[in-house]
Structure formats: structure tokens, C-alpha cells
Amino acid sequence: MSRFITLCAALLLNLSLQGQQTDCISGQVVDALSGQPLPGTSVTAENGTGTSAGISGTYSLCGIGKNNVSMSFSYVGYEPYSQTVRSGEKLFIRLFPTVSSLDEVVVTATRTGSRIANTPVRINTLNSGLIETLPVHSLDEILKLAPGINYSRSMGIFSTKATVTMRGMSAKEQGRVLILVDGIPMNKSDGGGFDWNMIDPSMVENIEITKGPGSAVYGGNAMGGIINIRTRKPDQPFFLRAGFDFGTYGTLGSRAVAGGNLPVKKEGHNWYYTANATIRHSAGYITQPDYEVQANPYIVKSYLKEAGAGFRTRYTIGNRHSLGASLTFYDDNRGTGEKVYQPAGNTTDHDSYGITLDYRGVAGKFNLMSSVYFLNEDYKKVNEYLKDDYTWYEVLSTRRDYGFISSLSRSFGTSHSLTAGIDYRNGSVDAYDKYYTSTDIIYNAGNMGTWSAFLQDEAGFFSNRLRILAGLRFDRARFYNGVFFVEAPTAETIFMDIYQDRDLPTHVSTAISPRFSVHYRFNDNTRVYAGYSRGFRPAVLDDMCRSGRIKGGFKVATPGLKPEYLNNYEAGADLQPFERGLLKSLKIETSAFWSSGSDFQYYVTNGQSIDMGFGERPILIRANISKAEIKGAELLFQLEPIRNISVYATYAYADAEIIDYQKISSNDTIDLSGKKMTDVPNHLITAGVSCKTRFVNTSATYRYTGAMYINDQNTTDEILLSDRYPAFSTVDLRFWRSFKNRLNVHLNIQNLFDVMFYDSKYNRGPGRFIVAGVEVVI
């Protein structure tokens, strides 16, 4: 990304018009990415005459002397630009942000193109240069190395789901961190999750991680932070890369990516596209513990079959309008390790596709961005087992989310850039559990429609040294059309009878999410920031309209469930302390945060019990019953001491505790007050080094994940015989080389020392996982 921006910084749009004064020039200077004016830009002629751009970035300079004068434009944090002009010309200048230290351009935190240095928020970016060095086989694995990322994919590529969270949010659920792909929200309304397998990692240009609540701009799910995955854009007329991988457990994969940036005959028009397709199979391995293998003759390997494809395109009309579209498709079939009679045994399938259309344009002083999207996932789970008798059922669930997001930005005066927007999202689930070993069919369905509006001001003072980001968003969500009922119940489901409801109550909830943050930049390399922001996670449809068995009891649908809220206060600093020498590129980022959560959702007993066919179990409902306190700190060191060698290290501390637990039943014997949240490690450490040489490029990465509590009560788990998952460390290696830029080979070794770690069911990870691959580039 950095290189890309550097290259692009040389681009400029020159509108030549005859001026009225013979020794004057005039025009406007704007940010090349956001189109925002850059008031205060220094405009200097080669004879020393100069001025500064005024309101709206406009300038006028006379007395430049003669024709063919070299003019220079400079602004703090942007690449300086020079061009020879003739007096009387009118120049429209687009400056590109510089790409040193704090100067990467991000869009996630504000929905406008802003430099990190101008955004008083903690943002980490993972660019393509770094991603290239990582031995990853799925998109989420890229994020393992970012500071403070709480990551879970216990069975590697064989996992049916992965979660990536941050800031003390549990790795059990994805719903407390918002996932965007090119700005489109991807968390499903049904469960809050995102299928990380859907996007091939080779399609990623960079990933922006915005820490802390971001609901002031994005609304729901942006509670612990926002992860925005930005896909590749081609910078050449045509390219094709095709290759295959093979590795541990009979893993075979192939991948093809093609694209091009095509000139269009019409001046100023441009069209690019990328298309990719992947397929991967693996025979897999036995995930279950030895004692279960011994006990269950039906255990088989957990295998993997998956295929995906994507197409993305953008047509640019002049430099003021562009239209984009994308289509993504993903289909997988994963064996989950048990087979009795069905040909493939227990499996999960995801058939997913997503369609997006977007428009970005400049109209007068306004920048408009608008996207519509449609995401669909057909989930199918086949479950069979033999205990007393044979049980076989399928879960079929269609999860659908569609909506639009829009924003309009405009600068006011020299200091303010206002952005306002309206979003709409409609999520639905239509699901049933169909039994084949009895007549039962359990249906659940529901919709959630959310309207939102926000307003944001980005203000800069003292040549942008002091920046303020203030915003406010209002979300109104309506749950409707909720149903839960059972058809032809037998002993399998008869106990659910009293919870049937073909007209679950409509429920409306609202959320107001403010943000106020400020930073001060001492120079290009040093800044401090502090801020307050609020985030929320909406209730998910699965909790609102589905009753059913869960671990520890029977869950009853709760259509009146409210969102969770998190108020976050944080401060931090970025610095590059050395101006010369080997440590010149050393970058240090540090943040500390304190968050107060309210209305956190937990399963809580209502004091009743139910017999689901194997004895009395408690009835649980999801309720907004607890307050939480989360505190933590993050530290990042990054260094490129000499060309082609880069080193980084991160440390993150998080402590997440339930500080108040409101029982809803007097005979609830559980009290979670003072308990630590599950799946949150206190300590996370990552480190890595990459070295590029003419012979082979090498990278090594290390990750330490601290111990995490297993269950809400922080008690000894009956399966793992401990109250915590043990801490573990992994080392990954990657070797790669390109031959004449036509043939690329790579060797990825994950978990070099074959460390075994387990999930809550004592299923084991894949251990050392080695994949070698070759790729042809045209």
C-alpha cells in the first residue's frame, strides 16, 4: 500500500484554462483521496514568490514573473509536488499523503480518506508488503500478528469458523467487532459472525484495524473495534497469477487471479477488474481426543472441501465519479469428525454469495459515497450420532443481509470537514431443523431492520497539528416477523411445545453512539491522542427467535433482548524517536484504554428446568444482565534497520471482568460478579522478522497467547479439567522466492514446534502444518 501511494503521489490532474492575468496563477489544492480541500497549503514559485491556500484550498498567486515557471505545492503530511506552468493557468492540484511513519491513508475510522496522522484514533494497518511475508492460509490468520488481536481458529483450515476480536472482547463471538470488506458491513444479523473463509487472502491489498468502539460512524458491532479488509486493485493493464499448493494432511489447493487496469477510449475514463477463483481439498485429521476415539467407533477425520470465486470491478468517469461492483461466491463442505450412516457423516456447508454496487463522486463541494449490498448465506449442517438409538437431522438456515450505506462530506471554512450519512440494513434468518429419525421439524425465522443516521466533524487547527474528531450516530432497530414453532413433534422436541410462538412480539431498540477524540501532533513523527467513544452490539436474531438446546441447558428465544453498550476512554502516543542511524525507522505506538460495559448479554437461568430427553436441565434465557469493566494496554515496535529487513514486536494486556450480575430468578445459584470474561487472554505477544535476499526471502513470526478462562463461572471445566485454557506459543516460518517475476515458490510452516492446543470440547489443533506452493505469473 505504501509503495502504491508513493507511486500515485506523482499523479496530478491539470486543468488548463487561460487566466486573465498574465503573471498570475490560481486554482485549488485538495487531498487526492478524499477530495477534501487542503487550506494552508504552501504555494511557491521558483522566483521565491509564494502564498498559502485559503478557504476551500483555493489559492491565487501573482508576480510569478514569466512563462514556464516551476511551481511547488507542499502541505504537512503530504507529498510535495512541483510542476512547470505558464502564467495565467488555473491549476487543480491533488496532493497525495506521504507514506512515512504516521502517514498511511485509512478510510475506516471516519468513512473519509484520512491519514492516520490526522485521525485521533488508534489504527493499525497491515499492508500488502507485510501480508506477503506471512505464512497464512486464511484471511483471519493475517490478523494474528496485529497488536492486541484476540484470535481463534483452533483447528486451522478445518475450523468451521474463526473469530478475530480485540480490546478485551471474547474470542467466543465475532459480533462485538465489526468486519468490513471494502467498507461493506459483513457481520450477519443472525449470529453476528462473519465467514472468514469467504475472502481469499491473496485478494487482500491491506487491512485497517480501528481499535475501540466505532459505532459513532458504523453503528452495530463496532464495539471492540472495526476491521476493514480492502481488496486489491490492479495497477497494470493485465495480469494473471495461477498456482497450486500441497501440504500436510493431503491438503491440495489451487488458485487463479486475473485482472487489469484498462484504458478506456474516452478521455479521463478508466476501468479495472479483478477475478479470482480458489479451490482446496484436504483429507484432514482426527480432531477428537484419544479417549473419545476409543469410546466412539464412528469417529472419522475432519476433512475440508471448499471453492470460492470473486469478481470486482470499477469504472471511473473522469476524476469525479466512479462506479464499482463486486460479486463474491463461496462454497464449502467440512466434515466434522463423525460418521455413522450418512455418506459424508457429520458435515457443515456454507453456500454464500455477496453482491455490492457502489458509487463515489464529487459534486461541487460535496463528496458522495453510497453502496448497496446483498449478502446471502445458506448454511446446512448434517448431524448424526448413535447413542440409545440413531439420530439424524439437518439444520438448514438462510441468513440474509441487505442494505445501503451512504455518506456525504463537505468542508466548511478552513478547519472543518463535515460528514453525514444515512444507512439501512435488513437482516433475516429463515431456518429449520429437520429430523429424519423422527417427524419433527423446528422452524425459526425473524427480521431485523435498522435505520441509522450520523453526523461527524473532522476539525483541524494549527496546520492540522491539533485534530478533533467528533461524531454522533443514532440507530433504530426493529425486530419483526419472528416465529418459532415445531411441526409434528415427537420426544425429540415435545418439550419445546410451550415455547412455540408463530407471532413473536415486535421489538424496537435504539442506540445513540457519540465519539469525541482529539490528538496533537508535535511533528510528522510524534503525536498524542485521547478520546471517548461508545459502541454497541445489537441483539442477534438467533437469540431473539430461536429456542433450543445449548451447552448447559435449554435456551428460550428472547425477542425483547436489548443491545450491549460499551463506553470507552483511551489515550495513546505514536513516536519515531530517532532521526538518524539504524533506528531511524523505529516506530513506537502505545495505547491504554478503560471501558465500561452495560447490558452485557449472558445466558441466565429463569429458575425453571426442563427435561430434553436426558434429565432435567436449566432453562436459560439470554438477558442484558451484567456490567463489565475492561481495561488494557497495547504496545507496538516496528523497525526496518536496513533495507529488506523488517522487525516488529507487539504486546497487549487486557483484563475483562463482570462487575455486576443481576439475577432474574431468586433460585439462580450462579453469581458472575467478579468473574473474568471467557476467551480473553490477559497477555498477547507477537513478534516477527522478515528478510528479503536475492536467494530466498524469509520470515519468522511468533505469537504467545495467554491463558483464558473457559466458562463464565471461571470454574473447572469437566472436559479440560482446568478453569483456563493453558497459555501457548507458536512459531511460523515462511520462505519464498520469485524467479524473474514469472515463477513464485513458497514454503509455509505453521506451528513449527508442533504445539498442541485444544478447544472447549478438547478437540485438538492440527499441530505443525506445512504447505508448499508454486505460482506462475503472466
Add this chain to the structure above:
Amino acid sequence: MKFCGLNNFLRLQPSVRLLQPVLFLLSLLTLSSCSPDEQIRKSSVILKTGVAYTADGDYVSPGSKIILGVLASGSGAPLTYLRIERITGNDTVVQVDMGIFAGKEGFDRDFTFSRSQAEVEFWDVIVMNSDRDIAKTSLRVNRGEGMAYGPINHYGPLEIGLQSNDNLPQYLDLNSGLLYHASTVGGREQDIGLVAYFYLTSGLPSPTLTCPAYTSALAYYPAMGAWPVRNSTLFDYFTSDNQLVSPAQFEAAANDSLLVSAYNPARVSGNCKFAYTGRVIPFKTQEGKYGMIRINSAAMEETGSISMEIKIQQ
């Protein structure tokens, strides 16, 4: 969906040609999601006839056996579900509710029940195949003369070792009341109906009764995985958990009346947790015999044992 109209529209609207690739892909997705209607294969079920089986309209005395021989087929689709209901007046009691998997060979199995005291019993036998097609057959059984509650055997006290107790025998033949060690059970596998183990569940200590056919039992007795036959015993955990039968009632049972009536087929499992001292657990063996177990004492460690008494139909 007729796409010719859509194409005409696109010809008339050059400005939307850009959307054509997207619409084309959408069309492909739409088409690929269609599938022809699948033909549903029919299930069928009949009851065996002959002197060994209860026939429609038979008169059977209360306490006597009703034997249903079920022959069923899924017509190419595996049979996956069997239910047998006893209907007396307005009362329907599900006697068998089980998932099965019977392929081309079909389903052939005999079931034994005890005649209740109702004047008329209707028996419905229902099967379903994997196409979810349901077939049903019915039988009327009239009340015969007199009472025919049968004799029982009383065994005990029997002390069975838990999973880590190698000193005591761990395998119990419910019919004979004989216990076997791991070293002596060879050749008797087809007779074993009960083993016991101890574990913690939901934070509670649980001395547990189970049977060789219950999959999880292999975790504690892995040698059973190699047995040629693994019997299923169904324990009425509901009656046990709620202590619906007292030890005194167990003591007083002189025929199989209580054994049959106490057993609630709707709440049974091959695994019976919380077999605490004083609990009485009705059960039914794989061959259809009703019985009851009284727990005299149960250890709370896996090296311990359970002392019990058994009453079972002869």
C-alpha cells in the same frame, strides 16, 4: 424466469449495459439454485402374523405379553424412524420412539409389551423413511379374562465395580444376576446388559448405570468395542430422578405388575446418571423384559462400586 424480456430491456437501455455481467451472474446463481422436484419414495409397514405374534382382535389378559413383529421397508430410501403407540381411550402412550437406519434389507424386529388393564388397546406402528414418507399400521387388542402378571426373579445384593475398580466384577447379566470380571466375560458378551461408572456432570458427582450399546460406555470400558454383540438396556431415568418408586415399593413387588407399570417409555435412556443410594430405576432389557434396580449404596469415586438389588421378569 424469462430472460428474453430482460435482454430486450438491456438492449433498450444502453446505459445499464454495465450491469449486464452482474445480472448474468445473478441469473446463473438463480438457475443453479433450482433443482427438479425429487420423487418421494414410499414407506410401508406390516405386522408379522403367526402363533408367536399378537394378531388384530386378539384377547390378551392384563399382564400378558403383546408381541408385535414389525416388517417395514423404505422402498429404496432408508427407513429412519419407528414409533409404536399404545392408545387406550383418549390416552396415547408412546412405547417406542426410536431413530433407526435400515437400508435395502428393510426393517425386521420383534417388540414385546405387557398388556394393560384397559378394555381395548389400539396399537399404532408408524415408520418413516429418509424422504420423510410415513406409513402406519394398526392393531386392536381386546382385554382377555383374568390377570396374568408374571413371576419375577430377585437378585442381590450385587456389588458391581466402577470403571477403575479391577477387584470387583464389572459386567452384569441382568437376566441371571451373574457378574463377570473383564477376564471372565469372554463368551458371555451377548448376556451383558449393564455396566457402571462414575464421573462428574454439570458439577455433580454421578454414579451412573449404562449398557454396552450406549456409545459413551466405550469410553470407560473400551474392550466392549470389540464385542460381537452389545446389548441395549433402557433405563427410566425420569422415575429414578424424581424418585417415583420408593425402596419400600420395590421391596414389596412380588410379581411384575410394578415392574411393567413403573416403566415410563417416554423418558428412557441407555445411560442413567445420578444412581444415588435409595434410588429405584425401572428398566427394560433388549429382549423386552421389564425390571427394576434398587441402589443400596453407590461410591462417589471411580475406584469404588455400586451395591444393588434387581427384580426382573422371569
